Amino acid sequence: MIDWTRMNELRADVGADAMAELMALFVQEMDDAVAALCPNAPPQSVAADLHFLRGAAANIGLVDVVAQCEAGEATARAGTPLPDGTIEQLRAAYAAARAELVRTVPGMTEPTDP
Numbered sequence: 570m571i572d573w574t575r576m577n578e579l580r581a582d583v584g585a586d587a588m589a590e591l592m593a594l595f596v597q598e599m600d601d602a603v604a605a606l607c608p609n610a611p612p613q614s615v616a617a618d619l620h621f622l623r624g625a626a627a628n629i630g631l632v633d634v635v636a637q638c639e640a641g642e643a644t645a646r647a648g649t650p651l652p653d654g655t656i657e658q659l660r661a662a663y664a665a666a667r668a669e670l671v672r673t674v675p676g677m678t679e680p681t682d683p
Contacts, residue, residue, distance in 0.1 A: 571629075571673075575629065589675065593677055599622070600667075602622055603660055606622075606656050606660075608656045612650060613648075616641075616645035622638045623642060626638060631662075634666055637662045
């Protein structure tokens with residue numbers, strides 16, 4: 570789910586013309602970060618990765634992604650390995666939000682690799 574109030578605030582801040590480009594850059598960065606998540610990494614490393622993702626997702630208003638990251642980050646910060654399926658659930662939440670962004674942000678297209 571996307572917080573459209575946050576998206577509209579962002580659009581007002583950056584301008585409608587820059588919004589699609591900003592979202593394409595965001596998606597490209599998030600794609601890389603989500604793909605790089607490793608549930609077998611040390612918990613503090615996982616916590617740092619999830620903290621980064623949570624912050625980025627919160628800036629855009631990706632509510633479900635933020636919730637998944639918060640839960641995983643809290644677990645990892647406690648020094649506990651993530652339960653099986655946690656990364657897969659996060660990836661699914663991000664994939665759904667990503668698809669909605671591509672579908673609904675005017676002028677946004679799938680990002681391409683340089």
